Amino acid sequence: PNYPQDAFAGVVISSLPPAAQGQLSLNGVAVRAGQFVSIAQFGGLHFTPAANAGGPQVGAFNFQVVNDGSTLNGGQNTDPAPKTIAFDMPVVNTPPPILNKPHQNFTGVTIINLPPIEDGVLNFNGSPVSFDQFIPLTQLGGLSFSAVPGNNASSLSYQAISASGGKAHKTQTLAFKVDASHGGAEKQSNYQFSAGDFGFTDPNDNPADVLGVLVAATLPMGGIGGAGGGSAAAGGMGGGGIITPIAAAITFGGRLFQNIKPYSLPLLLVSALIFAFYFNNIIVTIDSGEAGVLYHRLGGGTDTDTIYPEGLHIIKPWDIMYIYQVRKQVALHEFDVISNKGLTIHLALAVRYLPEYDLLGILHQRIGPDYLQRVILPQIESVMRKSLGNYTAEQIYTNEEGLLTKTILTALDEVGRNYVHVEDIIIRSIVLPPEIISAIEDKLKQEEFLKSYEFRIKTAGQEGERLKIEADAIRNYNKLVNDTLTPTNLMHKGIMATQTLADSPNPKVVIIGSGKNGMPLILGNDQTPPAPAASPAP
Numbered sequence: 459p460n461y462p463q464d465a466f467a468g469v470v471i472s473s474l475p476p477a478a479q480g481q482l483s484l485n486g487v488a489v490r491a492g493q494f495v496s497i498a499q500f501g502g503l504h505f506t507p508a509a510n511a512g513g514p515q516v517g518a519f520n521f522q523v524v525n526d527g528s529t530l531n532g533g534q535n536t537d538p539a540p541k542t543i544a545f546d547m548p549v550v551n552t553p554p555p556i557l558n559k560p561h562q563n564f565t566g567v568t569i570i571n572l573p574p575i576e577d578g579v580l581n582f583n584g585s586p587v588s589f590d591q592f593i594p595l596t597q598l599g600g601l602s603f604s605a606v607p608g609n610n611a612s613s614l615s616y617q618a619i620s621a622s623g624g625k626a627h628k629t630q631t632l633a634f635k636v637d638a639s640h641g642g643a644e645k646q647s648n649y650q651f652s653a654g655d656f657g658f659t660d661p662n663d664n665p666a667d668v669l670g671v672l673v674a675a676t677l678p679m680g681g682i683g684g685a686g687g688g689s690a691a692a693g694g695m696g697g698g699g700i701i702t703p704i705a706a707a708i709t710f711g712g713r714l715f716q717n718i719k720p721y722s723l724p725l726l727l728v729s730a731l732i733f734a735f736y737f738n739n740i741i742v743t744i745d746s747g748e749a750g751v752l753y754h755r756l757g758g759g760t761d762t763d764t765i766y767p768e769g770l771h772i773i774k775p776w777d778i779m780y781i782y783q784v785r786k787q788v789a790l791h792e793f794d795v796i797s798n799k800g801l802t803i804h805l806a807l808a809v810r811y812l813p814e815y816d817l818l819g820i821l822h823q824r825i826g827p828d829y830l831q832r833v834i835l836p837q838i839e840s841v842m843r844k845s846l847g848n849y850t851a852e853q854i855y856t857n858e859e860g861l862l863t864k865t866i867l868t869a870l871d872e873v874g875r876n877y878v879h880v881e882d883i884i885i886r887s888i889v890l891p892p893e894i895i896s897a898i899e900d901k902l903k904q905e906e907f908l909k910s911y912e913f914r915i916k917t918a919g920q921e922g923e924r925l926k927i928e929a930d931a932i933r934n935y936n937k938l939v940n941d942t943l944t945p946t947n948l949m950h951k952g953i954m955a956t957q958t959l960a961d962s963p964n965p966k967v968v969i970i971g972s973g974k975n976g977m978p979l980i981l982g983n984d985q986t987p988p989a990p991a992a993s994p995a996p
Contacts, residue, residue, distance in 0.1 A: 464525035464535070468496040472540045475517035480507040482519055485764050494524065498820045502763040507547050518544035528871055566594045571615035571631075578605035578612060736775035744768050747785040749815060751822040753778045762819030780822055786812050786881065789830055793839050801851045804889035805842065809834060810881045811873075821877040833876045838883060841869040851890055852898055 482489045485502035520540040527535040580587040583600035744750045750766035755776045789809045845865040866883045873880045
């Protein structure tokens with residue numbers, strides 16, 4: 459157990475569902491194996507089953523629970539035993555595909571694109587076919603095409619509808635010819651539709667569905683049409699009135715737009731003015747190294763599940779996008795610490811930090827954009843004052859036993875629990891009163907002098923030991939020499955020296971020693987005797 463008790467932080471998705479069964483996504487982005495999902499992001503975690511996927515235990519994936527505890531000093535905050543989640547999925551009806559050949563296993567079609575107005579009008583039971591109108595299979599006989607004089611061919615687009623309501627993904631085009639044999643080329647001719655004109659099959663469902671209805675999606679560009687001879691109108695099942703093209707048409711880029719309402723242009727102009735006025739509230743640009751958190755003013759409040767990345771975003775004008783720097787940032791901060799003896803110490807710090815990207819929404823909701831001043835700096839001050847207040851100024855100034863390093867590690871652990879990541883705290887300077895600094899430096903100087911005196915004393919002691927050893931050696935030498943200096947040996951040495959001197963060619967003075975054993979003393983002439991003077995010439 460941990461004290462204080464850790465809180466539930468999120469999960470790690472350790473394995474993904476089989477691709478054939480579906481996809482697990484977070485806020486519309488596919489989840490990857492090993493990705494961390496915070497508790498605040500659970501609302502954006504979705505499983506989307508694959509087409510035709512159904513039955514029990516579909517989309518199983520594994521996860522591991524993570525708490526908000528620290529991992530310093532070998533700590534663990536992730537459950538080592540993965541857990542499994544699976545889904546019981548009902549079998550869902552799938553849209554039928556369309557074939558280009560007639561089939562009778564359908565119940566109706568949806569008209570997606572009507573024939574061009576210059577070709578004629580599509581009618582249903584005497585009324586114009588409207589946009590996205592459903593035409594049941596049993597009433598396809600009431601679907602007809604009235605061609606304009608001189609035209610005998612046209613086309614339309616449709617989607618097949620199964621009996622269970624499934625709609626085909628793909629739009630199909632039907633081309634047809636009009637029988638103009640009755641009434642001649644100048645008379646308007648009709649084309650009667652039947653179920654055989656619309657191809658349909660549904661191999662994805664078991665049992666296969668049949669075609670249900672026909673839906674008209676767009677109207678002709680002009681002309682008159684309807685079921686049973688009436689005119690078609692977009693957006694309904696047919697109204698019974700005749701729609702004719704307006705007298706004036708707007709041409710833009712060579713393309714003709716018709717059926718423009720009289721109030722459309724003023725409405726567009728007002729909309730453009732409103733958009734221009736609220737442009738800065740609607741179009742939000744998030745620059746490089748930034749991320750956004752959206753606040754919904756009219757409902758929902760802060761969106762903690764979605765983090766808006768860099769780029770252009772369109773929001774409602776009454777909502778507010780708060781932009782955060784997610785790069786590494788440096789804050790310079792200075793404050794005072796009181797030592798255990800009441801001395802004021804001034805510290806100057808450099809704090810390197812950044813917000814936790816995945817928890818940015820929670821950070822904004824619970825702390826706010828000024829989290830540096832609300833959380834990071836006050837927490838660092840509190841930890842350092844509490845830790846350094848137990849030491850003397852000298853211990854802090856000299857960083858005795860790495861106490862500053864230990865204090866910084868404690869501060870990093872405390873601040874990291876507030877949805878931000880403090881990478882490092884650098885001590886730029888430690889300032890004490892000048893008198894205290896002078897005293898500490900003088901003490902350190904005297905300590906060095908003491909160490910030098912201790913060294914000198916040790917050196918002198920070693921020198922005395924050396925001289926003592928040398929004196930003992932000289933004494934032993936003299937003792938050994940004295941033992942060999944007998945009278946006979948000394949007399950012999952004197953005779954040998956006298957003989958050597960006597961052999962010298964220089965003049966000498968010999969003094970005979972007194973006594974029996976007196977040795978002669980020979981004094982040599984240091985100068986060569988002068989040459990005899992030359993005799994005078996006769």
